[in-house]
Amino acid sequence: MGSKKKEIALQVNISTQELWEEMLSSKGLTVVDVYQGWCGPCKPVVSLFQKMRIEAGLDLLHFALAEADCLDVLEKYRGRCEPTFLFYAIKDEALCDEDECFSQEKDNSEDEDVASSEKSCTLAIIKPDAVVHGKADEIIMKIQEAGFDILTNEERTMTEAEMRLFYQHRAGEEAFEKLVHHMSSGPSHLLILTRTEDAEDVVSAWRTFMGPCDPIVARREQPNSLRAQYGTEMPFNAVHGSERQEDASRELALLFPSFKFSEEVPKATLDKSGHEAKTKDED
Structure with a gap:
């Protein structure tokens, strides 16, 4: 029963105030895709969020969908044509101390930090x-x-x-x-x-x-x-x-989110306006 509840909290299409409040009580980070009924959720980002969820851990990152017309709390987002994502975070004391435990798990798992500390990549x-x-x-x-x-x-x-x-x-x-x-x-x-x-x-x-x-x-x-x-x-x-x-x-x-840099990232060269200088041959 517990696993079923977790699955609902991760991927439910929130259509009632009750489900919205349940979502807000979820520990960790919840990303809500607020969509319009006439166009549906933003499909291209689903696989990206799922990949991020696997990287971060199932108890740390959740993904939910909410139709703006179904919830009064989302009234100000109605009628918009651009994708809208809301982020809600609740710290779970039972989980690891913020990022510390996650880093330790990565260090103890398969060697994903593929770069030598003495080499630039x-x-x-x-x-x-x-x-x-x-x-x-x-x-x-x-x-x-x-x-x-x-x-x-x-x-x-x-x-x-x-x-x-x-x-x-x-x-x-x-x-x-x-x-x-x-x-x-x-x-x-x-x-x-x-x-x-x-x-x-x-x-x-x-x-x-x-x-x-x-x-x-x-x-x-x-x-x-x-x-x-x-x-x-x-x-x-x-x-x-x-x-x-x-x-x-x-x-x-x-x-490569798990890739760690051992050397300091050089500061970008800035133009006179304070923006990062780029050349046109960037690809």
Whole structure:
């Protein structure tokens, strides 16, 4: 009976005041997707929240759905067309002391912190266009031959919600929607790379090995690069690499939540307006 109640608290579509109050009494963090009856809940984020719930623990993170028209407490959210998420947190003294126990469980489980404390790392993604054409293994072999160590290689189909967050700094660009759609269209290979010989910074070394962002330019300027050999046209350029070390840290933290950094993340370079400076060749 207890397990049934927990399942309801995690995934119930809250339609009454009684269920709403029961949800508010749940220990841990509860994320409520407030939706409109005419459009339904936000489906793209469901798998992302479920993944986060598994990472955080079933007793720490709950997910619920609530239709705005069914509850007076949600009256101010009625008629909105954008997704709305509410977060409610209640500390459970019976659970571990905040994040301390969760960290200990991670340390005592399988070794998920794949980076050596003496090595800098970067993110590499073999994109869906290269995977669907059966080029992933060939690219991985070339990566290793070029002197990169692959600490993690995970095949995963990413959600649109993940990719919107991943590329949020490009949200204003014309190609944003096309990029998000492509990156969530099929399986990718997500790699954490480092180098045995640190003669060159791993982030810069990987970007050099990928070649120019546009495959057409890559074939003209760096014909031996990965994008020249496996890319076709934008955004189907076969591989992604973090632009700078701070970008690698952000992207790895997003896609590999259990990944821990041993070194200080460098401060981002700021432009005169105080915003993080970016170059245009970011993918």
